[in-house]
Amino acid sequence: MLKNKWRILGFASMLALVLVLAACGGSDDSEDTAGSEETETEEAAVGEGKEIELVYVNWDSEIASTHVVGKVFEDLGYDVKVTALDNAAMWEAVANGEADGMVAAWLPGTHGDLYEAHKDALVDLGENLSGAKIGLVVPSYMDINSIADLPEYAEELDQKITGIDAGAGVVQSAEQAVEDYALEGWEVQTSTGGAMTTALGEAIDAEEPIVVTGWTPHWKFAEYDLKYLEDPEQTFGGEEYIATMVRQGLEEDLPSAYKVLDQFNWTTEDMESVMLEISNGADPEEAAAAWVEENQELVSEWTAGIE
Structure with a gap:
């Protein structure tokens, strides 16, 4: 009887040890998982919904x-x-x-x-x-290189510079260029950036003359062969x-x-x-x-x- 009793006690002790070890192992896994989830949450939410x-x-x-x-x-x-x-x-x-x-x-x-x-x-x-950069821009096929030469193309261009929204800096500079270069009778027609690029594209498709207010960076320089007109009076400033x-x-x-x-x-x-x-x-x-x-x-x- 005593021998059987010790066997039972030994078996119970071993079972208890196994359960303790299993519990410890489960706790470690849980902590690792929780720690991993916490790290991922922190990395994904720097702004925290702000x-x-x-x-x-x-x-x-x-x-x-x-x-x-x-x-x-x-x-x-x-x-x-x-x-x-x-x-x-x-x-x-x-x-x-x-x-x-x-x-x-x-x-x-x-x-x-x-x-x-x-x-x-x-x-x-x-x-x-x-x-x-900002300035006046024309298609490269036009035989003009300077703002000072615009009067020679008054009839072809209908004395019109196609601009963007009123109040834009490039439009104000274009209006100043009309004065600085004595472009009598010339007008900077304001619209939107989209309307300006539409007019530019239509003119280029028809190989017609056009002068627009331009700036870099702009996708039109990647799409079309364009050039800035020289600005000897520096109305548009430098870079x-x-x-x-x-x-x-x-x-x-x-x-x-x-x-x-x-x-x-x-x-x-x-x-x-x-x-x-x-x-x-x-x-x-x-x-x-x-x-x-x-x-x-x-x-x-x-x-x-x-x-």
Whole structure:
């Protein structure tokens, strides 16, 4: 009997040990799983559902850049809103804190007056694209090379310069060029960026003369053979850059978003590739998402160091 009793006790002890070890093993697996899920959650939600609003002027170039940056923020977990405004309203929205930022400041010429008016009320994060330019543009098949020669083509061009929206910096410069070059009887006809490029495309298809307000980066330079007219009076100024501006307090409120905007920088070729996709019919969000997916190495530079 005693022998059987010890056997029973031994068996019970072994069973208890097995159960303890199994419990410990299950606990470790649970902790590892929980830790893994927690890490994945943290990595997928840098923005933690926080809202960020970007504003932009409704130019093809700024539609492209703003939607690309917006997509990067969406991938980081932010609730992103992008809003198109006219030039003055865009600057005012960032300066008065109604919007968080913009990547659409053309300096030093195009938005120079607006920058001077609002610079003390916003934070200048510097250029995000270099080598920008504005001026008067014609198809390369036209036998003209300078704004000063436009009077010789007054009849062919019907004394008309095809512009974009009234109040745009390039339109204001074009109107100033009419005075600087004594283009009596000439008119800068304002419309929209889309209407301007439509008129340009129709003229090129028919090999007719046309002069438009132009800027670089723009998809039309990838689509058509164009040239800037020389500007000996420097009415349109020299090389420009596109800068990023954010509201005061953004660094404290959304430090990770601030860092991404501060590190955002790309090339004319990058921007024009997105613009061309949109001009060919792609939705801006879809074109931006495709570019972000194909350029993760550059995007990782913009998001480096965020927490």
